[in-house]
Amino acid sequence: MAETSSPMEIDAAAPPPTALGKVNKGKAPVSDGKSAPWVEKYRPQSLADVAAHRDIVDTIDRLTSENRLPHLLLYGPPGTGKTSTILAVARKLYGSQYQNMILELNASDDRGIDVVRQQIQDFASARSLSFGARPSVKLVLLDEADAMTKDAQFALRRVIEKHTKSTRFALICNNINKIIPALQSRCTRFRFAPLDAAHVRERLQHVIQSEGLDVDDSGLTSLVRLSNGDMRKALNILQSTHMASQHIDEEAVYLCTGNPMPKDIEQITYWLLNETFSDGFRYISDIKVRKGLALVDIIREVTMFVFKIEMPSDVRVKLINDLADIEYRLSFASNDKLQLGALIATFTNARSALVSAVC
Numbered sequence: 001m002a003e004t005s006s007p008m009e010i011d012a013a014a015p016p017p018t019a020l021g022k023v024n025k026g027k028a029p030v031s032d033g034k035s036a037p038w039v040e041k042y043r044p045q046s047l048a049d050v051a052a053h054r055d056i057v058d059t060i061d062r063l064t065s066e067n068r069l070p071h072l073l074l075y076g077p078p079g080t081g082k083t084s085t086i087l088a089v090a091r092k093l094y095g096s097q098y099q100n101m102i103l104e105l106n107a108s109d110d111r112g113i114d115v116v117r118q119q120i121q122d123f124a125s126a127r128s129l130s131f132g133a134r135p136s137v138k139l140v141l142l143d144e145a146d147a148m149t150k151d152a153q154f155a156l157r158r159v160i161e162k163h164t165k166s167t168r169f170a171l172i173c174n175n176i177n178k179i180i181p182a183l184q185s186r187c188t189r190f191r192f193a194p195l196d197a198a199h200v201r202e203r204l205q206h207v208i209q210s211e212g213l214d215v216d217d218s219g220l221t222s223l224v225r226l227s228n229g230d231m232r233k234a235l236n237i238l239q240s241t242h243m244a245s246q247h248i249d250e251e252a253v254y255l256c257t258g259n260p261m262p263k264d265i266e267q268i269t270y271w272l273l274n275e276t277f278s279d280g281f282r283y284i285s286d287i288k289v290r291k292g293l294a295l296v297d298i299i300r301e302v303t304m305f306v307f308k309i310e311m312p313s314d315v316r317v318k319l320i321n322d323l324a325d326i327e328y329r330l331s332f333a334s335n336d337k338l339q340l341g342a343l344i345a346t347f348t349n350a351r352s353a354l355v356s357a358v359c
Contacts, residue, residue, distance in 0.1 A: 037236075037239070038207060038211075038235045038236075038238065038239045039232050039235050039236060042203075042206075042207055042210075042235065043084055043087075044081070044084045044085075044088055045088065045091065046088050046091065046092065047060070047061045047085070047088045047089065047092065049088070050081050050084060050085055050088065051081065051195065051199045051200075051202065051203045051231060052080075052081065052195045052196060052199040053080070053081060053085075053192055053193075056085070056190045056192070057085060059190075060072070060085065060089060060190070061089075061092075064089055064092060064093060069089075069093075069137070069168055070168070070187070070188040071160060071164075071168055071169045071170070071171075071186055071187040071188065072086065072168070072169070072170040072171065072187055072188055072190065073145075073170075073171045073173075073176070073179065073183070073184060073187035073188065073189045073190070074086065074170065074171070074172045074173075074189075074190050074192060075172070075173050075174065075175070075176040075179075075189065075190075075191055075192070076174070076191050076192030076193060076194075077174060077192075077193075077194050077229065077230065078174060078230055078232060078233075079195075079227075079229075079230030079231045079232030079233055079234075080192040080193065080194060080195055080229065080230070080231070081192055081195070081231065082172045082192050083143055083172055085192075086141055086170045086172065087141075089139075089170075090102050090139055090141070093136060093139070094136060094139075097136075101136060101138050101139060102138070102139045102140075102141060103119075103120065103123045103138070103139070103140045103141065104141040104143065105119075105120075105140075105141070105142055105143070106143045106144060111142070111147070111148050111149075111152055112149055112151070112152050113149065113151045113152045113155050115152070116152050116155040116156050116159060117155055120140060120156070120159055121159055123138065123140065123167075124138065124140065124159060124162075124163035124166065124167040125163060125166075126138075137165075137166055137167055137168050138166060138167045138168070139167070139168050139169075139170060140167060140168070140169045140170070141170045141172070142156075142169065142170070142171050142172065143172045144172065144173060144174070145171040145172060145173045145179060146173035146174060146175045146176075146178035146179060147178075150180065153179065153180045153182075153183055154180065154182070156169075156183065157180075157182045157183055157186065160183075160186050161186070169187070171183065171187060176189070193229070194228060194229025194230065195227075195229045195230070195231055196229070197224050197225075197229075200223075200224050200227055200229065200231060200234055201220065201224050203231060203234075204220060204223055204224070204234060204235075204238060205220070207235065207238065208220075208238075211242070213238075213242055213248060214246060214247045214248060215238075215248040215249075216247075216248070216249050218249050218250035219241075219248040219249040219250055219252065219253050221250070222250045222253040222254060223237055223238055223241075223253055226253065226254075226257060226259060237253065237256065237257055240256050240257075241253050241256040241257075244256050258292065258294075258297075259297060259301075260291070260293045260297055260298055260301055262301075264287065264291065264293070265298070265301040265302060265305055266305070267287070268284055268287065268298060268302060269302055269305050269306075269309075271283045271284060272284075272302070272343070272344060272347040273309075273347060273351060277341075277344055277345070277348055280344045280347075281340065281341065281344055284298075284340060284344070285337075285340065288340075295330060295336050295339060295340055295343075296327060296330045296331075298343075299323055299326055299327050299330070299343065300327070302323070302343075303320065303323050303324075303327075306319055306320065306323070311350075311354060312353075312354070312357050314353075315350055315353045315354060315357065318349075318350070318353070319346060319347070319350045322342075322346040322349075323343070323346065326339050326342050326343055326346070329342075
């Protein structure tokens with residue numbers, strides 16, 4: 001039977017290079033309209049666009065360029081650039097063949113042992129469709145891998161070993177302790193720490209300029225502070241505040257998020273350190289109702305304020321330990337009034353210890 005020599009039209013349905021910048025996490029492109037979430041609209045499309053972790057990004061970039069990419073395990077807190085980094089690597093590796101060469105599974109997908117044995121196994125064992133000078137390895141991206149069952153992780157261990165020549169696996173998780181040691185040992189691990197405040201500020205300024213927002217310096221500082229190194233959280237707060245207020249300042253940011261303002265925390269701390277038990281209880285209860293503050297948020301902010309106050313080490317240790325106990329009890333839906341009394345009593349004891357230390 002005669003064989004035809006016409007080229008195969010396998011990649012005809014692949015997105016053109018100009019559309020790759022809008023492919024987000026394997027989903028349909030997000031429109032650039034006003035309704036588009038800024039988290040996806042400003043997601044880095046290349047390794048050069050990643051805001052921080054230049055040492056990790058440069059290492060992965062060098063391994064990718066030299067065709068020596070290992071299995072990867074990226075872990076760290078949310079919003080630190082793990083998924084954006086590996087998606088930028090995939091775009092660099094595959095270009096227009098991006099959708100053919102990558103299998104992405106998220107925690108929202110069924111990722112039990114059957115998926116590992118069937119879907120991942122089938123994708124890894126299929127021949128890669130590459131027409132370049134050298135065949136490219138495929139990429140399996142398992143986002144939020146710490147949500148996988150132990151049985152699925154054990155089954156994945158053998159799949160990784162069996163298909164190393166043709167497939168690379170990238171595991172992304174927040175808690176590395178939930179990944180079995182057998183998988184950890186087969187991957188090169190990179191820890192993505194919370195972003196530095198300077199990097200968060202720089203990226204936010206880029207978004208503010210692109211969107212033409214009216215943000216003063218106090219508002220930008222508040223956004224950086226409340227994000228705690230989470231770029232996704234910072235962008236979500238910025239977009240939410242912009243929808244609620246045209247001018248974004250410190251008060252607008254704190255009102256939008258529901259966090260207690262620094263001046264309120266200073267006032268509450270003053271009452272805790274100077275007022276009697278009954279007066280302090282009445283004042284704090286009043287400001288909680290008036291401004292809609294949660295006791296757990298007050299305790300977290302007061303704890304940070306305690307570190308700024310000069311006091312003997314033993315008093316500070318006892319105070320922080322008691323505040324931690326109150327926050328722990330609040331996590332079990334304890335009575336707010338009872339725990340507020342415990343908070344005031346803790347500071348009353350600390351005041352007595354401070355007076356004794358001075359005398």
